[in-house]
Amino acid sequence: MKSYPQRTYEDVREALLARREIALLDVREEDPHAQCHPLFAANLSLSRIELDAWTRLPRRDVSIVLFDAGEGFAERAADKLTSLGYTNVALLAGGLDGWIHAGGEVFRDVNVPSKAFGEFVEAHRHTPSLSAEAVDALLKNGDDIVVLDARRFDEYQTMNIPGSISVPGAELVLRARALAPKPTTRVIVNCAGRTRSIIGTQSLVNAGLPNPVAALRNGTIGWTLAGQQLEHGSDRRFDSQAGLDAADIDASQRAALALAQRAGVSRTTLDEAARWAADSSRTTYRFDVRTPAEYERAHAPGFQGAPGGQLVQETDMFAPVRGARVVLFDDDGVRANMTASWLAQMNIDTYVVDATSPDELTASGPWQAAKPQPASTQTLSPRELAALLADTASGTVVLDVTSSANHVKAHIPGAHWIVRSHLSNAFDDLRALPDAKRYVVTCGTNALAPYIAPEVAALTGKPVHVLDGGTSAWVRAGLPVESGDSHLASPRIDRYRRPYEGTDNAREAMNAYLEWEYGLVAQLDRDGTHGFFVI
Numbered sequence: 001m002k003s004y005p006q007r008t009y010e011d012v013r014e015a016l017l018a019r020r021e022i023a024l025l026d027v028r029e030e031d032p033h034a035q036c037h038p039l040f041a042a043n044l045s046l047s048r049i050e051l052d053a054w055t056r057l058p059r060r061d062v063s064i065v066l067f068d069a070g071e072g073f074a075e076r077a078a079d080k081l082t083s084l085g086y087t088n089v090a091l092l093a094g095g096l097d098g099w100i101h102a103g104g105e106v107f108r109d110v111n112v113p114s115k116a117f118g119e120f121v122e123a124h125r126h127t128p129s130l131s132a133e134a135v136d137a138l139l140k141n142g143d144d145i146v147v148l149d150a151r152r153f154d155e156y157q158t159m160n161i162p163g164s165i166s167v168p169g170a171e172l173v174l175r176a177r178a179l180a181p182k183p184t185t186r187v188i189v190n191c192a193g194r195t196r197s198i199i200g201t202q203s204l205v206n207a208g209l210p211n212p213v214a215a216l217r218n219g220t221i222g223w224t225l226a227g228q229q230l231e232h233g234s235d236r237r238f239d240s241q242a243g244l245d246a247a248d249i250d251a252s253q254r255a256a257l258a259l260a261q262r263a264g265v266s267r268t269t270l271d272e273a274a275r276w277a278a279d280s281s282r283t284t285y286r287f288d289v290r291t292p293a294e295y296e297r298a299h300a301p302g303f304q305g306a307p308g309g310q311l312v313q314e315t316d317m318f319a320p321v322r323g324a325r326v327v328l329f330d331d332d333g334v335r336a337n338m339t340a341s342w343l344a345q346m347n348i349d350t351y352v353v354d355a356t357s358p359d360e361l362t363a364s365g366p367w368q369a370a371k372p373q374p375a376s377t378q379t380l381s382p383r384e385l386a387a388l389l390a391d392t393a394s395g396t397v398v399l400d401v402t403s404s405a406n407h408v409k410a411h412i413p414g415a416h417w418i419v420r421s422h423l424s425n426a427f428d429d430l431r432a433l434p435d436a437k438r439y440v441v442t443c444g445t446n447a448l449a450p451y452i453a454p455e456v457a458a459l460t461g462k463p464v465h466v467l468d469g470g471t472s473a474w475v476r477a478g479l480p481v482e483s484g485d486s487h488l489a490s491p492r493i494d495r496y497r498r499p500y501e502g503t504d505n506a507r508e509a510m511n512a513y514l515e516w517e518y519g520l521v522a523q524l525d526r527d528g529t530h531g532f533f534v535i
Helices: 009-018 030-035 046-056 073-083 095-101 112-125 132-140 153-158 169-179 195-206 219-225 246-263 270-277 292-297 308-313 335-345 382-390 404-409 449-460 470-476 507-518 520-527
Strands: 023-026 064-067 089-092 145-149 186-190 213-216 266-268 284-288 325-329 349-353 396-400 438-442 464-467
Touching: 046 073, 064 073, 064 095, 073 089, 089 095, 112 195, 112 335, 112 507, 112 520, 132 145, 132 186, 132 219, 145 169, 169 186, 169 195, 169 246, 169 308, 169 335, 186 195, 186 219, 195 213, 195 308, 195 335, 213 219, 219 507, 246 335, 266 270, 270 284, 270 325, 270 349, 308 335, 325 335, 335 349, 382 396, 382 438, 382 464, 382 470, 438 449, 438 470, 449 464, 464 470, 507 520
Parallel strands: 023 064, 064 089, 145 186, 186 213, 266 349, 284 325, 325 349, 396 438, 438 464
Antiparallel strands: none
């Protein structure tokens, strides 16, 4: 096995404080990552490296430091990243334990830099908020009030405050004046927990919205803990086709630009951003912060779609290289400047594109992540696989490497779900499966399976095929599926169950989550590497 250089806790801390580029990457699955990790450790699961690396780590010689908790994943991830062309890969000395023993602060949950920043903002700006009981009373009394839900639309549809409207975070400053045209109308901003409520509310305050504005304290968690009912399946959302009043647009543009300038945001052009992206000495991320629909209609080449509210909420996922340069685009002069004002306050070198024309938006469709070509593996059509499974003498075992949630929802009958990181001699997941004469590897759309099939072949010495088109092709062929968790070869560690998502969370988990958020500012002080500020 190739040996890699070691970087100590002190090395990483010094790079963070100096704002030098560094990608501190936890290569475990999301659930163990969420249990314990350093503040700026981004989760880049070993299981998905080929799908994610070239997008999330665009510069091949960026300083990368990998760690795990002693499972051996970091060395395997280092091998994969090296094979993908990365030239500056190191391991964290002692792994997670080494970080802790050196005195490093560790955090729970996911998207921690953004959530800690939200608490930092509230602590310093005293963002106005109202309790769930107070908001419920206002609604029941028929007060002049509008509730704006700052989450993604799919989250809103799962559960929402009765009567609320979906207005994802970056849209708030752009749309609020139209949604609450009377300055006496009270505006309440909510999310599931706290962060997007705080940032959304403070955005409206910072932008000078004349209305009284407050966050729904603790979001839908607070609403649920108060014993109040939520709606489900709602489809109220801002009207993206409705024209905005010119005076409202002008007021929002001027306010957003002023905030970006106060936060230290710089300006650039599409041409300059393209030159930066080709610069091998500096990492540059380019994001289009408009809605997904606008992005897919037309966008500038090389810009990834990242709705502004989610970019602020999930900064570590979109831009895991700390110290990198981030360039933002919109076509309205509000959303990019507002998003940039927050990223800059998170100690990120942020730029906004100016002076563009529609003619320059020559790309369309969803973001297409660059990926390496997988090794050649023989494929089977859905009908060929069905015939093999019908023949019990064929000894065919299907391995499903999609997300565990997708597998439980629907999978090929008898398929065994396995997490890729456990495909090694250190784990018994593969050995515990029924004896096989051949394996067929599938996933949702055949994005991941071709990379995993060669690993199964190397471990088992058996013939291995890939299902052409994945499980979605099986479904399109009209073949049967089953659901449930009776065929899980691995523990469901690929995704952390957020205490604020879904509708069946235990009260204890929701209360514990809120207590954790309240303690984040003190953790930031102990860690000391964040560089956050507020304007």
